[in-house]
Amino acid sequence: MKIWYDARMLGFSGIGTQVQHTLAELFQRTDPETVPVGNAATVRKLFPEFKGRVVEFDAPIYSIKEQIRFPSPEKGAILHIPHYAAPVRFLSRSVVVVHDLIHLQSDEFAAPHFRMYARTLLNRVAAKAAAIVTVSNYTRDCLLERYPQAADRTTVIHNGIDHSLFHPASGKEMAQFRKRYDLPEQYLLCVGIGKRHKNVDFLIRALAPLWKNSGTTGKKAALLPLVIGGTGGALPDYVQQAVNEAGVQSHIIVMPRLEEQELRPLYSAASCLLMPSLLEGFGFPVAEAMACGTPVLSSNRASLPEIGENAALYFDPTDEEDLRAKLMELLKRPALADRMAMQGVKRAARFTWEEHVDLLTAVYRRLSG
Incomplete structure (x- = not known):
């Protein structure tokens, strides 16, 4: 054949x-x-x-x-x-x-x-x-x-997914990665954002109140910046416009182009992956993040619930309040985050x-x- x-x-x-x-x-x-x-x-x-x-x-x-x-x-x-x-x-x-x-x-x-x-x-x-x-x-x-x-x-x-690459990073590997790129101990993560159906402008608008109103939304969420990867160091115009309009430039960290082996500590060190897409045929970041033991907070649209199943937490990608509520739930409940991380590793092993x-x-x- x-x-x-x-x-x-x-x-x-x-x-x-x-x-x-x-x-x-x-x-x-x-x-x-x-x-x-x-x-x-x-x-x-x-x-x-x-x-x-x-x-x-x-x-x-x-x-x-x-x-x-x-x-x-x-x-x-x-x-x-x-x-x-x-x-x-x-x-x-x-x-x-x-x-x-x-x-x-x-x-x-x-x-x-x-x-x-x-x-x-x-x-x-x-x-x-x-x-x-x-x-x-x-x-x-x-x-x-x-x-x-x-x-x-x-x-x-x-x-x-490549399980030789995507698996939980060691504490030492994560510490070295954070030091190399001057990243904080905790951060939110979003990757693969180039096209508008990735819906990252919605994500910026939804997160802005958490950064601006720490007294009412919770100090921990307000202090977590959003790390954005997969851009080669520059935000797409539609995302940059949303950042400028929301006035949240100081809360955004744009990663440069990374080597493939750096994706593991990028995912592993994140408090959670945020996946706000409106359309996805598969959704590699969901499976990759789960394999690295990172909790996933995902849009409930398209293929994403199929890939994440019960190992992810889902929100309506047109409802900013729903995203904020689900994120606060995840950040305030360490036991939930730990359970999602374990379930995610098991789910990702399927691929x-x-x-x-x-x-x-x-x-x-x-x-x-």
């Missing part, structure tokens, strides 16, 4: 994380034989032990060029496309991963040409793909609500790349007969 795997998103966050870990797991297996399609230098750099063939291909993702120029897989090979923008010519032999339908759901992507491109490709994928994989039941339900004809070809396979690839390989085998 041979798989041609579109590897052009190696090095990206989000989908790129799935691509990198899925390929790492596939490369350890002799069956299926995996042939990456993408930049050979990137593949060799990230996987120096991989000695197999790489099909060179550099057309931009979500472009017309990729539709015209995508190389033709050899006879009998299955094509794995890790995003919905699959080459239409080869859909009948393709496994297509749909992470979310944000390009149809969010106003960020409302430009007519972009929305039309997304709708056209998803229509084709739903009608013609040999198999479709979604990363959550939520995404499957959204997909099938629009395209019920794809039901018998759609399989849910949750993402994994492994080995199981992800086991289930993915089962899809390949069904197609190969």
